[in-house]
Amino acid sequence: MDPNQNQQTFNLNSNSNPHQYVFNTPRAPYQGQPESSLQQQQPLPQFESFPQPQPSTQSSLHQTLQSNPHDPYKNKTIHNLPSRDHVRSFFSGNFIQNIKHLDMAPTSAVPSQLNFITGNKNKLAEVQAILEGVIELRNQNVDLVEIQGTVEEVTRDKARRAAEAIQGPVLVEDTCLCFKAMNDLPGPYIKWFMLALGPLELHHMLDGFDDKSAQAVCTFAYCEGPGHEPVLFQGRTDGKLVASRGPTVFGWDSCFEYGGTGQTYAEMEKSEKNKISHRGKALDKLKGWLARRVDV
Numbered sequence: 001m002d003p004n005q006n007q008q009t010f011n012l013n014s015n016s017n018p019h020q021y022v023f024n025t026p027r028a029p030y031q032g033q034p035e036s037s038l039q040q041q042q043p044l045p046q047f048e049s050f051p052q053p054q055p056s057t058q059s060s061l062h063q064t065l066q067s068n069p070h071d072p073y074k075n076k077t078i079h080n081l082p083s084r085d086h087v088r089s090f091f092s093g094n095f096i097q098n099i100k101h102l103d104m105a106p107t108s109a110v111p112s113q114l115n116f117i118t119g120n121k122n123k124l125a126e127v128q129a130i131l132e133g134v135i136e137l138r139n140q141n142v143d144l145v146e147i148q149g150t151v152e153e154v155t156r157d158k159a160r161r162a163a164e165a166i167q168g169p170v171l172v173e174d175t176c177l178c179f180k181a182m183n184d185l186p187g188p189y190i191k192w193f194m195l196a197l198g199p200l201e202l203h204h205m206l207d208g209f210d211d212k213s214a215q216a217v218c219t220f221a222y223c224e225g226p227g228h229e230p231v232l233f234q235g236r237t238d239g240k241l242v243a244s245r246g247p248t249v250f251g252w253d254s255c256f257e258y259g260g261t262g263q264t265y266a267e268m269e270k271s272e273k274n275k276i277s278h279r280g281k282a283l284d285k286l287k288g289w290l291a292r293r294v295d296v
């Protein structure tokens, strides 16, 4: 057997679950890769925007489905490859019930009307404009708790909470603004700096630094429903933090000077911003993925 692939196949031939499952146990958790331990056979490509897993030198096989100790999903964590007894009990009479306690990769078609969960009207308008003709978006403003962590962790968690809240498929997005001089902070916490400082004062955050370079990062997550593993799509655009120029309608648009044109996002036409923006790039990846999956 391939030393990097630890795989067992199980056939379930009951009427309620006539699928074959592959039990994958990657050698170590890795960022941006599927964390589910159960996938239906012929798994779909899941993390189109992230690198492929690197084989780990770690000898013990383990898999982390969720690592935040304060998270309601913490019980889904498998730290080590289960013992023989553990496996036997897992696949005993409670097998179907046990499956429900693991995050599963998306397996169904994406509905042609998709719930985009956001409370940000400007975000919504951009996403609707970029996805026009690709998929119909419905918006629900659900007040979602946002955890602390990397943007991938924050977005994944947001998607799981949103899917739980509406009990169905969801699209969510989280936006970061990262300052190189601050080792990528404030990142996912930019919202709180925006609320405290506003677009006219934000640039003062880098007053003590020569390096004003910044990166806008947008991460979308699609989650098929409660208990399913979110799929991520990420886009990044380089620029600089500058004193506000242009309309202060949308977040830090007037403080982010796009490297390509020297204009702030706020000085650009919306359609021009969408072509080069962090959000536009992430949605290009999502569009490619949806093209093969939307339920028409």
Ligand SMILES: O=P(O)(O)OP(=O)(O)OP(=O)(O)OC[C@H]1O[C@@H](n2cnc3c(O)ncnc32)[C@H](O)[C@@H]1O
Pocket (backbone or CB within 6 Å): 117, 118, 119, 120, 123, 173, 174, 175, 176, 190, 191, 192, 194, 250, 251, 252, 253, 265, 279
């Ligand atoms: O309900 P959600 O989707 O979470 O909406 P939000 O406004 O809370 O958004 P985030 O959590 O992603 O926080 C990102 C912050 O960055 C701002 N922002 C997001 N996208 C932006 C963009 O393209 N240009 C400028 N500011 C943006 C946004 O207004 C927030 O202050």
Ligand SMILES: [Mg+2]
Pocket (backbone or CB within 6 Å): 146, 191
């Ligand atoms: Mg938010």
